[in-house]
Amino acid sequence: SREGQDLRLHRTYGVGSRGEGGVGQKRAQQQQESRTLKTPTHELPSQASCSQDKDYPPFLLADKLLKGQTADSLLHLRKRQKTDAGPTEHVSPGGQPDPRGTRHTFLEQLISDLDEINEIPFFEVSLPRELALQIFQHLDMGDLCRCAQVSSSWRSLADDEVLWQNVGRGLGCDVSADNTEGLRCKDIVRKHIETDRMVTSNWKSRVGQIDYLECAIGGFLSAVNSCGTHIVAGFSEGIVRLWDVLADENTPSVLLESTQEQTVCNVGVNPTIAVASFGNGDVSIWSTEYGGTPLHHFSMDQGGPPHVCTCPGGTVVASASGSAVRVDSPDDMGVWHCRQNFSCDKKVTHLTVVQKGSLPTKALSDHQVVMATDYDVYLLRPDQSPEDRQRFHSMYGAVVECLDATAEQATVASTCFGVSLEDVFKVHCYCLNTGKQLTSLRGHHGQVTCMDLRNSPPNMLVTGARDKRVRVFDLRTPRPVLNQYAHPLGVSSVQMDDWKVVSGGQEGSLCVWDLRMQTRLWEMKPSKLHPIQYCHFRGPHLIAACYPTSTCSKQDLLDQHRHHADVKGRINVYDFSVDQTTHDVPDICKADYDEPEGYNYNINLAMPYDTL
Numbered sequence: 001s002r003e004g005q006d007l008r009l010h011r012t013y014g015v016g017s018r019g020e021g022g023v024g025q026k027r028a029q030q031q032q033e034s035r036t037l038k039t040p041t042h043e044l045p046s047q048a049s050c051s052q053d054k055d056y057p058p059f060l061l062a063d064k065l066l067k068g069q070t071a072d073s074l075l076h077l078r079k080r081q082k083t084d085a086g087p088t089e090h091v092s093p094g095g096q097p098d099p100r101g102t103r104h105t106f107l108e109q110l111i112s113d114l115d116e117i118n119e120i121p122f123f124e125v126s127l128p129r130e131l132a133l134q135i136f137q138h139l140d141m142g143d144l145c146r147c148a149q150v151s152s153s154w155r156s157l158a159d160d161e162v163l164w165q166n167v168g169r170g171l172g173c174d175v176s177a178d179n180t181e182g183l184r185c186k187d188i189v190r191k192h193i194e195t196d197r198m199v200t201s202n203w204k205s206r207v208g209q210i211d212y213l214e215c216a217i218g219g220f221l222s223a224v225n226s227c228g229t230h231i232v233a234g235f236s237e238g239i240v241r242l243w244d245v246l247a248d249e250n251t252p253s254v255l256l257e258s259t260q261e262q263t264v265c266n267v268g269v270n271p272t273i274a275v276a277s278f279g280n281g282d283v284s285i286w287s288t289e290y291g292g293t294p295l296h297h298f299s300m301d302q303g304g305p306p307h308v309c310t311c312p313g314g315t316v317v318a319s320a321s322g323s324a325v326r327v328d329s330p331d332d333m334g335v336w337h338c339r340q341n342f343s344c345d346k347k348v349t350h351l352t353v354v355q356k357g358s359l360p361t362k363a364l365s366d367h368q369v370v371m372a373t374d375y376d377v378y379l380l381r382p383d384q385s386p387e388d389r390q391r392f393h394s395m396y397g398a399v400v401e402c403l404d405a406t407a408e409q410a411t412v413a414s415t416c417f418g419v420s421l422e423d424v425f426k427v428h429c430y431c432l433n434t435g436k437q438l439t440s441l442r443g444h445h446g447q448v449t450c451m452d453l454r455n456s457p458p459n460m461l462v463t464g465a466r467d468k469r470v471r472v473f474d475l476r477t478p479r480p481v482l483n484q485y486a487h488p489l490g491v492s493s494v495q496m497d498d499w500k501v502v503s504g505g506q507e508g509s510l511c512v513w514d515l516r517m518q519t520r521l522w523e524m525k526p527s528k529l530h531p532i533q534y535c536h537f538r539g540p541h542l543i544a545a546c547y548p549t550s551t552c553s554k555q556d557l558l559d560q561h562r563h564h565a566d567v568k569g570r571i572n573v574y575d576f577s578v579d580q581t582t583h584d585v586p587d588i589c590k591a592d593y594d595e596p597e598g599y600n601y602n603i604n605l606a607m608p609y610d611t612l
Helices: 002-015 020-038 060-066 071-085 106-118 129-136 141-147 152-158 161-170 185-205 554-560
Strands: 119-121 126-128 209-213 221-227 230-235 240-244 254-256 264-269 273-278 282-287 296-299 307-310 317-321 324-330 336-343 350-355 367-372 376-380 390-394 399-405 409-415 425-431 437-441 448-452 460-465 469-474 480-485 491-496 500-505 510-514 519-524 532-538 541-546 570-575
Touching: 126 129, 129 152, 129 161, 141 152, 141 161, 161 185, 221 532, 221 541, 221 570, 230 264, 230 273, 230 570, 240 264, 240 273, 240 282, 264 307, 273 307, 273 317, 282 317, 296 324, 307 350, 317 350, 317 367, 324 367, 350 399, 367 399, 376 399, 376 409, 390 409, 390 425, 399 448, 409 448, 425 448, 425 460, 460 491, 469 491, 469 500, 491 532, 500 532
Parallel strands: 221 264, 448 491
Antiparallel strands: 119 126, 209 570, 221 230, 230 240, 240 254, 264 273, 273 282, 282 296, 307 317, 317 324, 324 336, 350 367, 367 376, 376 390, 399 409, 409 425, 425 437, 448 460, 460 469, 469 480, 491 500, 500 510, 510 519, 532 541, 541 570
């Protein structure tokens, strides 16, 4: 049109330069514009959509790939051609970019995909895949899932197996051991999270199944301990049995052979060994894999039944009888030896072994022994001399009632009369590296009978006392964050994780508390005769052992409660990963009472009464 011609001429005159060269250039541009305006649009010469199509017809590079040429050589050729050609833009006569200049052929798309596989675009910068993986290793699970939604190249990077192996280890999921179905690490982590949510829901709703562990020929149950999936129990007839909670019904328990006929006083277990002490001062150590005869046996008769303990990830066993303390461990050939054997000034009342790090180790330098006498608490390193043990707690008149420790911290509960009521029952927290006191926790109005630091979240501690209350402390503040009335006869055992607290009472009841809501979720009573002397949970399994105390008369129990099933004590194992309410129930009996149609009879088979 005339208006377009005037605009083009106006732009052309405004661009020219001064001098004769500029005037000649202006005239040449005016002639070119006039010829362009007079020529019809359909008669204009067409431009090639790709500068490479003339030299490389369609599918030529694809044929070269099929003939055996490598993709690197083709990519190098492609990049060189792009560099030589330079950035070009095809403009149509109307002033708009030619759509044919941006149209990608099959060949160009193929080369583009190959570029995307080998180079990761990061905001106009292409990084090697190895360097991009180093950046993505600092992202958590949520950020990896968000990055996977950016593009296909970022998704291939965010779904890398190494990244999701690290995420699985952080969640406590053994990706290498669980990959028996050929799944990707990301799918295994997803399955682990779904299972964990289902277990948490079953915990809150008390949905699961219960098993009872007993030994008919063992007499009265006298000691129980567990670690992971292993449960070890000692009986009054000198019998020691080992169970695995993951074994099926057809797998019997392992009988750990012993020649003793004395009562088993203390037991300990970890994934590799089991240890038990008897009333006559003997101590035996077995292998959890083979059982049978003991791997190691020794005697300590310096004053009363020995205290024995071990740590979850090592093979170091500490034992104490009276004032004598002994530490045993195997060498590189598997032969057990006594590493330390010394005596303290007073009788040892509490003993525990802690391990540095979370990986299993046999090195003595990676273990520490924390022991307490009447008023003092010591830290012993087995690879050092016993004279070099460190005393980090000493308070005359304050009797140590309870002790627990980790690799970095130790908590000591003491009772000291003659002071104000608030200072009688206190819990002191110490740093094992420096030996200095970190904080002092108050608020108890009775003797502290149990506490758990080793299994609690960081900077958290749960305690139970004879004042019938359960308290949860944040070690950074002196006052409890949870203080609930729990058991009418006192608390005998406690444990917590990041969202719940489980407590056992002297009256034989078991309570589960919600930390966030600070309310009781549910309560059950596994035994009507005995207190819950051991309580431990991990994942979907809850273990509660009810058996008579050492001061109780066994004959009187048999005379008065002979017809009770748990008169000799019993171990209750709860599995919250199995919904027993719908196990072996016909589908016709699983209809919900809220459904508008269907059969609703026998609904109590599909739902527990407390849910209704």
